[in-house]
Amino acid sequence: MGIQLPRWVWIGAIALSCIAGMVNVVGFLGFEHQAVSHLTGATSQLGMALAQGDWRSVGHLWAVLIAFSLGAVLSGLIVQDGALVLGRRYGVVLTLESLLLFVAIPLFRQQQLWGALAAAMACGLQNAMVTTFSGAVVRTTHLSGMFTDLGIGLGHLLRGLPLQVRRLMLSGLIITGFLVGGVIGAWLFQRSGYDALLAPAILTGLTGIGYVLHLHLYRR
Template sequence: MEVGAFLLAFLAGSVNAVGLLGFSHQSVSHLTGTSSLLGLALADVDLSVARHLLLTLLSFLAGAALSGILITSTALKLGRHYGFSLLIEAALLVMAMLSLQQGSDLGIYLASMACGLQNAMVTTYSGSIIRTTHLSGIFTDLGIMLGNRLRGIPLNGRRLLLFVLLIGGFICGGVVGTWLFRLLHFTALMAPA
């Protein structure tokens, strides 16, 4: 499970790096910043930007909903629904790349949908313990673990390792995604696909 979590976080980190470098510094793998930008756009009555940001949020939500339709069990069966979900994620990223190469914002929405699908799939499998497309919750959990340890409560070593691998995977994916974007522009999305 740890290796899979690292790899999925790595892929999400690379998709997000492409997003930040190529989509006007906009994240597609986590939505807190996008939601804040939506609030700013609404306050400024910039309806074009607000529409774009709302579509990005709704695309992530649609990907998560698609996962909810496809994944009916927390039992990992790669040959079945999980494998099909990963195939759909890859197809979404390829379509995102092709759309972005044509200058279409549809690519942003497809990449966000792919991230929503992945995040929901992993969340379902892990029982809401693992998130691979954003790190705020993981850092929160690490802080809680640190506070508990300072109070004398022993650390859960396996969970600590998992969190470190998720953080490391996302950051390493960001590094590789950056390198690939600088070399290949939006074709860099083929790597995580």
């Protein structure tokens, strides 16, 4: 069965993957060199820190994991329903994500871990929201599932089985969006430092406004 998601969801998912790519690159290039949009690497680093007895890193990594998870919890509290329903409070989640990214900028400038935590929480909010309304089909802050879908599709192709073209297309577009976001984020960070987060913060806010306008037009 292919993905039967509205076009606006496709556009939003690609835009949000680009935003996540920008935020994650800023986290990597920042003073802690910490990924904030996904938890696999952070969990592996936590394991190494525990083995080495590096308790400062243990505290920092636990904090990032908890911040991302709290963002997901907050998204679940706001959206509440697992079905894609036009009118759910997706705009509220996107606005909160935008505010968290704006808050992260001065905290990053002051070399405070709270900057990474605000960015991680923003990513947790975003990923949980997209996961909820896509039925766990789409993720925008990490790419393991997207690459897995592409691999499965290639396996089906080699076996001569029917391809889920729309699913593979969406996976490819999300991967491309995340990559482009990473390139843009790195370019902006080289020129403006942590102000690079202004771009994803503004884009997230505009996406939220776009959703509200779409909802208004739909209801009319």
